[in-house]
Protein backbone atom coordinates (compact mmCIF):
# COMPACT_ATOMS: atom_id res chain seq x y z
CA UNK A 108 0.00 0.00 0.00
CA UNK A 109 1.14 3.55 -0.76
CA UNK A 110 1.92 5.34 2.52
CA UNK A 111 2.34 8.93 1.45
CA UNK A 112 0.57 9.36 -1.86
CA UNK A 113 1.97 11.90 -4.32
CA UNK A 114 -1.24 11.96 -6.34
CA UNK A 115 -4.88 12.15 -5.29
CA UNK A 116 -7.53 12.34 -7.98
CA UNK A 117 -10.79 10.73 -6.95
CA UNK A 118 -13.06 12.86 -9.11
CA UNK A 119 -13.24 15.17 -12.12
CA UNK A 120 -14.52 18.05 -9.99
CA UNK A 121 -12.93 18.18 -6.51
CA UNK A 122 -11.17 21.51 -5.86
CA UNK A 123 -7.96 21.51 -7.90
CA UNK A 124 -4.81 21.77 -5.75
CA UNK A 125 -1.94 20.61 -7.97
CA UNK A 126 -1.85 20.47 -11.73
CA UNK A 127 0.73 19.52 -14.34
CA UNK A 128 1.11 21.82 -17.36
CA UNK A 129 3.57 22.34 -20.19
CA UNK A 130 4.19 25.86 -21.43
CA UNK A 131 4.22 25.81 -25.26
CA UNK A 132 7.75 26.48 -26.51
CA UNK A 133 10.03 26.25 -29.54
CA UNK A 134 8.32 23.02 -30.65
CA UNK A 135 5.36 25.10 -31.90
CA UNK A 136 7.63 26.94 -34.33
CA UNK A 137 8.86 23.65 -35.74
CA UNK A 138 5.45 22.80 -37.17
CA UNK A 139 5.47 23.26 -40.96
CA UNK A 140 2.66 23.00 -43.50
CA UNK A 141 4.17 19.69 -44.65
CA UNK A 142 4.40 18.16 -41.20
CA UNK A 143 1.26 19.64 -39.69
CA UNK A 144 -0.94 16.65 -40.35
CA UNK A 145 1.38 14.03 -38.93
CA UNK A 146 1.96 16.34 -35.96
CA UNK A 147 -1.82 16.40 -35.36
CA UNK A 148 -2.22 20.15 -35.82
CA UNK A 149 -4.69 21.98 -38.09
CA UNK A 150 -2.73 25.21 -38.24
CA UNK A 151 0.48 26.79 -36.95
CA UNK A 152 -0.13 28.80 -33.79
CA UNK A 153 1.64 32.14 -33.23
CA UNK A 154 3.94 31.14 -30.39
CA UNK A 155 4.20 34.48 -28.60
CA UNK A 156 0.44 34.78 -28.27
CA UNK A 157 0.02 31.08 -27.49
CA UNK A 158 2.43 31.52 -24.58
CA UNK A 159 0.60 34.62 -23.34
CA UNK A 160 -2.70 32.73 -23.46
CA UNK A 161 -1.14 29.79 -21.68
CA UNK A 162 0.42 31.99 -18.98
CA UNK A 163 -2.98 33.55 -18.34
CA UNK A 164 -4.46 30.05 -17.99
CA UNK A 165 -1.76 29.10 -15.48
CA UNK A 166 -2.27 32.36 -13.54
CA UNK A 167 -5.98 31.71 -13.29
CA UNK A 168 -5.39 28.20 -11.91
CA UNK A 169 -2.98 29.64 -9.33
CA UNK A 170 -5.43 32.36 -8.32
CA UNK A 171 -8.04 29.67 -7.77
CA UNK A 172 -5.72 27.84 -5.37
CA UNK A 173 -3.81 25.30 -7.48
CA UNK A 174 -0.06 24.79 -7.52
CA UNK A 175 1.06 24.75 -11.16
CA UNK A 176 3.85 22.27 -11.83
CA UNK A 177 5.56 22.31 -15.21
CA UNK A 178 6.49 18.89 -16.60
CA UNK A 179 9.53 20.32 -18.42
CA UNK A 180 10.80 21.61 -15.07
CA UNK A 181 10.36 18.17 -13.46
CA UNK A 182 12.16 16.57 -16.40
CA UNK A 183 15.05 19.05 -16.08
CA UNK A 184 15.33 18.21 -12.39
CA UNK A 185 15.52 14.48 -13.16
CA UNK A 186 18.11 15.01 -15.89
CA UNK A 187 20.50 16.72 -13.47
CA UNK A 188 21.64 13.20 -12.64
CA UNK A 189 24.17 12.06 -15.26
CA UNK A 190 22.97 8.44 -15.07
CA UNK A 191 19.35 9.40 -15.65
CA UNK A 192 20.39 11.72 -18.45
CA UNK A 193 22.32 9.02 -20.28
CA UNK A 194 19.51 6.52 -19.78
CA UNK A 195 16.94 9.02 -21.06
CA UNK A 196 18.93 9.91 -24.17
CA UNK A 197 19.39 6.23 -24.96
CA UNK A 198 15.66 5.44 -24.67
CA UNK A 199 14.66 8.59 -26.52
CA UNK A 200 16.91 7.69 -29.46
CA UNK A 201 15.87 4.05 -29.45
CA UNK A 202 12.23 5.01 -29.60
CA UNK A 203 12.97 7.09 -32.68
CA UNK A 204 14.70 4.02 -34.15
CA UNK A 205 18.17 5.49 -33.82
CA UNK A 206 19.94 2.47 -32.41
CA UNK A 207 23.07 1.79 -34.46
CA UNK A 208 25.04 3.56 -37.19
CA UNK A 209 26.64 6.93 -37.77
CA UNK A 210 23.57 9.08 -37.37
CA UNK A 211 22.61 7.42 -34.08
CA UNK A 212 26.13 7.85 -32.73
CA UNK A 213 26.34 11.49 -33.77
CA UNK A 214 22.93 12.24 -32.28
CA UNK A 215 23.92 10.64 -29.02
CA UNK A 216 27.15 12.65 -28.90
CA UNK A 217 25.27 15.83 -29.73
CA UNK A 218 22.61 15.34 -27.05
CA UNK A 219 25.19 14.42 -24.41
CA UNK A 220 27.11 17.66 -24.89
CA UNK A 221 24.03 19.85 -24.30
CA UNK A 222 23.39 21.52 -20.95
CA UNK A 223 20.34 20.17 -19.13
CA UNK A 224 18.41 23.28 -20.08
CA UNK A 225 19.24 22.93 -23.78
CA UNK A 226 18.66 19.20 -23.69
CA UNK A 227 15.13 19.65 -22.34
CA UNK A 228 14.43 22.36 -24.88
CA UNK A 229 15.73 20.09 -27.68
CA UNK A 230 13.64 17.12 -26.51
CA UNK A 231 10.52 19.25 -27.04
CA UNK A 232 11.68 21.25 -30.06
CA UNK A 233 13.08 18.29 -32.00
CA UNK A 234 16.39 18.13 -33.89
CA UNK A 235 16.77 19.73 -37.25
CA UNK A 236 18.80 17.85 -39.82
CA UNK A 237 21.20 20.77 -40.16
CA UNK A 238 22.01 20.76 -36.43
CA UNK A 239 24.52 17.97 -37.12
CA UNK A 240 27.16 17.89 -39.82
CA UNK A 241 26.47 14.54 -41.45
CA UNK A 242 26.84 15.35 -45.15
CA UNK A 243 30.16 13.57 -45.52
CA UNK A 244 29.42 10.52 -43.44
CA UNK A 245 25.82 9.47 -43.99
CA UNK A 246 24.28 8.54 -47.35
CA UNK A 247 20.87 9.07 -45.77
CA UNK A 248 21.71 12.75 -45.54
CA UNK A 249 22.31 13.23 -49.24
CA UNK A 250 19.94 10.79 -50.96
CA UNK A 251 16.52 9.21 -50.48
CA UNK A 252 13.41 10.32 -48.62
CA UNK A 253 15.08 10.88 -45.24
CA UNK A 254 17.20 13.67 -46.72
CA UNK A 255 14.04 15.58 -47.66
CA UNK A 256 12.77 15.65 -44.09
CA UNK A 257 14.07 18.76 -42.32
CA UNK A 258 13.97 16.94 -38.99
CA UNK A 259 16.06 14.10 -37.66
CA UNK A 260 13.79 14.11 -34.67
CA UNK A 261 10.27 15.53 -34.83
CA UNK A 262 9.15 18.25 -32.40
CA UNK A 263 6.51 17.53 -29.74
CA UNK A 264 4.01 20.35 -30.37
CA UNK A 265 1.19 18.46 -28.64
CA UNK A 266 3.07 18.49 -25.33
CA UNK A 267 0.95 21.36 -24.00
CA UNK A 268 -1.96 18.91 -23.96
CA UNK A 269 -0.62 17.43 -20.74
CA UNK A 270 -3.84 15.50 -20.17
CA UNK A 271 -3.03 12.74 -22.60
CA UNK A 272 0.34 11.04 -22.02
CA UNK A 273 -0.79 9.85 -18.60
CA UNK A 274 -3.89 9.95 -16.41
CA UNK A 275 -4.07 10.39 -12.65
CA UNK A 276 -6.56 7.95 -11.17
CA UNK A 277 -6.92 7.59 -7.41
CA UNK A 278 -3.38 7.65 -5.99
CA UNK A 279 -1.87 6.22 -9.16
CA UNK A 280 -1.53 6.76 -12.86
CA UNK A 281 -1.75 5.14 -16.21
CA UNK A 282 1.33 6.02 -18.27
CA UNK A 283 0.00 5.77 -21.74
CA UNK A 284 1.00 4.02 -24.92
CA UNK A 285 0.00 6.84 -27.27
CA UNK A 286 -1.64 6.08 -30.62
CA UNK A 287 0.47 8.21 -32.96
CA UNK A 288 4.25 8.42 -33.25
CA UNK A 289 3.95 12.21 -32.95
CA UNK A 290 2.99 11.86 -29.29
CA UNK A 291 4.70 8.69 -28.13
CA UNK A 292 7.80 10.39 -26.64
CA UNK A 293 5.58 12.52 -24.40
CA UNK A 294 4.76 9.57 -22.18
CA UNK A 295 8.43 8.56 -22.05
CA UNK A 296 8.93 11.90 -20.31
CA UNK A 297 6.19 11.04 -17.79
CA UNK A 298 7.71 7.60 -17.24
CA UNK A 299 11.09 9.11 -16.36
CA UNK A 300 9.59 11.79 -14.12
CA UNK A 301 7.49 9.25 -12.20
CA UNK A 302 10.42 6.88 -11.82
CA UNK A 303 13.16 9.38 -10.97
CA UNK A 304 11.74 12.58 -9.51
CA UNK A 305 11.81 12.54 -5.69
CA UNK A 306 8.35 14.07 -5.61
CA UNK A 307 6.91 10.90 -7.19
CA UNK A 308 9.49 8.11 -7.15
CA UNK A 309 8.16 4.96 -5.33
CA UNK A 310 4.99 6.82 -4.46
CA UNK A 311 2.84 6.35 -7.56
CA UNK A 312 1.37 2.96 -8.49
CA UNK A 313 1.23 2.57 -12.28
CA UNK A 314 -2.05 0.93 -13.30
CA UNK A 315 -1.00 0.42 -16.90
CA UNK A 316 2.36 1.36 -18.38
CA UNK A 317 3.37 2.45 -21.84
CA UNK A 318 5.50 -0.59 -22.56
CA UNK A 319 2.61 -2.70 -23.80
CA UNK A 320 0.72 -2.60 -27.08
CA UNK A 321 -2.69 -1.32 -26.07
CA UNK A 322 -3.37 2.28 -27.01
CA UNK A 323 -4.88 4.60 -24.42
CA UNK A 324 -4.80 8.39 -23.91
CA UNK A 325 -5.73 10.55 -20.92
CA UNK A 326 -8.35 12.55 -22.81
CA UNK A 327 -10.42 9.36 -22.76
CA UNK A 328 -10.00 8.73 -19.02
CA UNK A 329 -12.49 10.44 -16.72
CA UNK A 330 -12.68 9.85 -12.97
CA UNK A 331 -16.39 10.09 -12.13
CA UNK A 332 -15.89 9.24 -8.47
CA UNK A 333 -13.55 7.24 -6.22
CA UNK A 334 -14.75 3.92 -7.58
CA UNK A 335 -16.01 4.76 -11.09
CA UNK A 336 -14.25 5.71 -14.31
CA UNK A 337 -15.70 6.65 -17.69
CA UNK A 338 -13.35 5.73 -20.54
CA UNK A 339 -13.82 6.52 -24.21
CA UNK A 340 -13.32 3.83 -26.83
CA UNK A 341 -12.14 6.18 -29.50
CA UNK A 342 -9.63 6.99 -32.20
CA UNK A 343 -7.02 6.90 -29.41
CA UNK A 344 -8.12 4.28 -26.90
CA UNK A 345 -8.71 0.65 -27.79
CA UNK A 346 -11.24 -1.65 -26.17
CA UNK A 347 -8.38 -3.99 -25.30
CA UNK A 348 -6.65 -1.26 -23.30
CA UNK A 349 -9.82 -0.64 -21.31
CA UNK A 350 -10.26 -4.35 -20.59
CA UNK A 351 -6.62 -4.69 -19.49
CA UNK A 352 -6.80 -1.59 -17.34
CA UNK A 353 -9.98 -2.89 -15.68
CA UNK A 354 -8.24 -6.19 -14.90
CA UNK A 355 -5.31 -4.37 -13.30
CA UNK A 356 -7.39 -1.86 -11.33
CA UNK A 357 -9.86 -4.43 -10.04
CA UNK A 358 -7.05 -6.69 -8.86
CA UNK A 359 -4.88 -4.03 -7.20
CA UNK A 360 -5.12 -3.51 -3.42
CA UNK A 361 -4.05 0.11 -4.02
CA UNK A 362 -7.05 0.93 -6.22
CA UNK A 363 -10.66 1.57 -5.19
CA UNK A 364 -12.02 1.44 -8.74
CA UNK A 365 -14.65 -1.28 -9.24
CA UNK A 366 -16.67 0.11 -12.18
CA UNK A 367 -15.65 1.36 -15.62
CA UNK A 368 -18.16 2.80 -18.01
CA UNK A 369 -16.72 2.25 -21.50
CA UNK A 370 -18.30 4.73 -23.89
CA UNK A 371 -17.82 4.25 -27.61
CA UNK A 372 -17.53 7.52 -29.55
CA UNK A 373 -17.00 8.24 -33.26
CA UNK A 374 -13.40 7.57 -34.29
CA UNK A 375 -12.31 10.83 -35.90
CA UNK A 376 -9.98 13.80 -35.49
CA UNK A 377 -12.60 16.30 -34.25
CA UNK A 378 -13.58 13.96 -31.43
CA UNK A 379 -10.33 12.14 -30.82
CA UNK A 380 -11.02 11.71 -27.08
CA UNK A 381 -14.08 11.33 -24.85
CA UNK A 382 -13.30 14.66 -23.16
CA UNK A 383 -13.80 16.49 -26.47
CA UNK A 384 -17.49 15.53 -26.34
CA UNK A 385 -18.25 14.92 -22.68
CA UNK A 386 -17.01 16.47 -19.43
CA UNK A 387 -18.20 16.37 -15.83
CA UNK A 388 -18.71 19.84 -14.37
CA UNK A 389 -20.59 19.18 -11.11
CA UNK A 390 -21.76 16.26 -8.97
CA UNK A 391 -24.81 15.92 -11.21
CA UNK A 392 -23.99 18.07 -14.27
CA UNK A 393 -22.19 17.19 -17.48
CA UNK A 394 -21.56 18.88 -20.80
CA UNK A 395 -22.16 16.71 -23.82
CA UNK A 396 -21.95 17.08 -27.59
CA UNK A 397 -25.22 15.63 -28.91
CA UNK A 398 -23.50 14.31 -32.08
CA UNK A 399 -22.15 11.30 -30.17
CA UNK A 400 -25.61 9.72 -29.99
CA UNK A 401 -27.79 8.45 -32.80
CA UNK A 402 -31.16 10.06 -33.55
CA UNK A 403 -32.86 7.93 -30.93
CA UNK A 404 -30.30 9.06 -28.31
CA UNK A 405 -28.59 5.65 -28.34
CA UNK A 406 -24.92 4.89 -27.84
CA UNK A 407 -22.77 1.82 -27.34
CA UNK A 408 -21.86 1.71 -23.65
CA UNK A 409 -20.47 -1.22 -21.70
CA UNK A 410 -20.12 -1.46 -17.95
CA UNK A 411 -17.10 -3.36 -16.70
CA UNK A 412 -17.61 -4.37 -13.11
CA UNK A 413 -15.58 -6.32 -10.59
CA UNK A 414 -17.15 -9.48 -9.19
CA UNK A 415 -16.22 -10.84 -5.74
CA UNK A 416 -13.03 -12.36 -7.11
CA UNK A 417 -11.99 -9.06 -8.67
CA UNK A 418 -12.69 -10.43 -12.17
CA UNK A 419 -14.21 -8.30 -14.94
CA UNK A 420 -17.91 -8.80 -15.72
CA UNK A 421 -19.52 -6.98 -18.70
CA UNK A 422 -23.01 -5.52 -19.05
CA UNK A 423 -24.29 -3.65 -22.09
CA UNK A 424 -26.13 -0.30 -21.92
CA UNK A 425 -27.28 2.13 -24.63
CA UNK A 426 -28.36 5.35 -22.93
CA UNK A 427 -25.85 7.85 -21.56
CA UNK A 428 -28.08 9.58 -19.04
CA UNK A 429 -29.59 6.40 -17.64
CA UNK A 430 -26.18 4.76 -17.33
CA UNK A 431 -24.75 7.77 -15.49
CA UNK A 432 -27.73 7.78 -13.09
CA UNK A 433 -27.13 4.09 -12.46
CA UNK A 434 -23.37 4.18 -11.86
CA UNK A 435 -23.43 7.41 -9.85
CA UNK A 436 -26.50 6.40 -7.86
CA UNK A 437 -28.34 9.65 -8.60
CA UNK A 438 -32.06 10.40 -8.96
CA UNK A 439 -31.57 13.03 -11.62
CA UNK A 440 -28.83 14.80 -13.54
CA UNK A 441 -28.39 17.65 -15.96
CA UNK A 442 -26.84 17.07 -19.40
CA UNK A 443 -25.88 20.46 -20.83
CA UNK A 444 -25.67 20.32 -24.64
CA UNK A 445 -22.69 21.93 -26.36
CA UNK A 446 -23.85 24.80 -28.60
CA UNK A 447 -27.32 24.54 -27.04
CA UNK A 448 -28.19 21.65 -29.33
CA UNK A 449 -28.24 23.73 -32.54
CA UNK A 450 -26.49 21.55 -35.15
CA UNK A 451 -24.29 24.30 -36.62
CA UNK A 452 -23.38 25.97 -33.33
CA UNK A 453 -22.82 22.63 -31.64
CA UNK A 454 -20.50 21.39 -34.37
CA UNK A 455 -18.53 24.67 -34.48
CA UNK A 456 -18.15 24.95 -30.74
CA UNK A 457 -17.27 21.27 -30.36
CA UNK A 458 -14.53 21.75 -32.98
CA UNK A 459 -13.10 24.51 -30.80
CA UNK A 460 -13.43 22.48 -27.61
CA UNK A 461 -16.69 23.85 -26.28
CA UNK A 462 -17.30 20.48 -24.60
CA UNK A 463 -13.81 20.37 -23.12
CA UNK A 464 -14.23 22.02 -19.75
CA UNK A 465 -11.82 21.79 -16.86
CA UNK A 466 -13.66 21.69 -13.52
CA UNK A 467 -11.59 23.39 -10.81
CA UNK A 468 -14.26 22.85 -8.13
CA UNK A 469 -17.79 21.41 -8.18
CA UNK A 470 -19.86 23.63 -10.48
CA UNK A 471 -16.87 25.83 -11.44
CA UNK A 472 -15.05 25.47 -14.78
CA UNK A 473 -12.36 26.97 -16.97
CA UNK A 474 -13.08 27.04 -20.70
CA UNK A 475 -12.21 28.80 -23.99
CA UNK A 476 -13.86 32.21 -24.39
CA UNK A 477 -14.78 31.60 -28.03
CA UNK A 478 -17.53 29.10 -27.25
CA UNK A 479 -19.94 31.76 -26.11
CA UNK A 480 -23.13 29.81 -26.74
CA UNK A 481 -22.02 26.87 -24.62
CA UNK A 482 -20.72 29.30 -21.98
CA UNK A 483 -24.01 31.14 -21.73
CA UNK A 484 -25.87 27.86 -21.45
CA UNK A 485 -23.57 26.62 -18.67
CA UNK A 486 -24.17 29.88 -16.78
CA UNK A 487 -27.93 29.45 -17.19
CA UNK A 488 -27.49 26.03 -15.64
CA UNK A 489 -25.80 27.58 -12.60
CA UNK A 490 -22.16 26.83 -13.45
CA UNK A 491 -19.47 29.40 -12.62
CA UNK A 492 -17.44 29.83 -15.81
CA UNK A 493 -13.94 31.33 -16.07
CA UNK A 494 -13.12 32.18 -19.68
CA UNK A 495 -9.60 32.01 -21.10
CA UNK A 496 -8.35 33.44 -24.38
CA UNK A 497 -8.14 30.83 -27.10
CA UNK A 498 -7.09 32.34 -30.38
CA UNK A 499 -3.82 30.38 -30.68
CA UNK A 500 -4.10 27.53 -28.18
CA UNK A 501 -7.23 26.17 -29.88
CA UNK A 502 -5.37 25.50 -33.14
CA UNK A 503 -4.04 22.26 -31.68
CA UNK A 504 -7.60 20.93 -31.13
CA UNK A 505 -7.65 20.79 -27.36
CA UNK A 506 -9.20 22.90 -24.59
CA UNK A 507 -8.74 23.57 -20.88
CA UNK A 508 -9.18 19.95 -19.81
CA UNK A 509 -6.72 18.72 -22.45
CA UNK A 510 -4.13 21.26 -21.36
CA UNK A 511 -4.09 20.16 -17.71
CA UNK A 512 -3.24 17.01 -15.79
CA UNK A 513 -4.55 17.22 -12.22
CA UNK A 514 -2.21 15.72 -9.62
CA UNK A 515 -4.22 16.56 -6.52
CA UNK A 516 -7.87 17.33 -6.00
CA UNK A 517 -9.68 17.77 -2.68
CA UNK A 518 -11.96 14.89 -1.77
CA UNK A 519 -15.60 15.66 -2.33
CA UNK A 520 -16.84 14.99 1.20
Ligand SMILES: NC(=[NH2+])NCCC[C@H](N)C(=O)O
Nearest residue numbers: 147268326380503504505509
Ligand atom coordinates in the same frame (compact mmCIF):
# COMPACT_ATOMS: atom_id res chain seq x y z
N1 LIG B 1 -7.51 15.50 -24.15
C1 LIG B 1 -7.61 15.96 -25.37
N2 LIG B 1 -8.77 16.04 -25.95
N3 LIG B 1 -6.51 16.33 -26.02
C2 LIG B 1 -6.47 16.92 -27.30
C3 LIG B 1 -5.20 16.63 -28.00
C4 LIG B 1 -5.08 17.27 -29.35
C5 LIG B 1 -3.83 16.87 -30.09
N4 LIG B 1 -3.60 17.70 -31.25
C6 LIG B 1 -3.93 15.43 -30.53
O1 LIG B 1 -4.43 15.21 -31.61
O2 LIG B 1 -3.51 14.52 -29.86
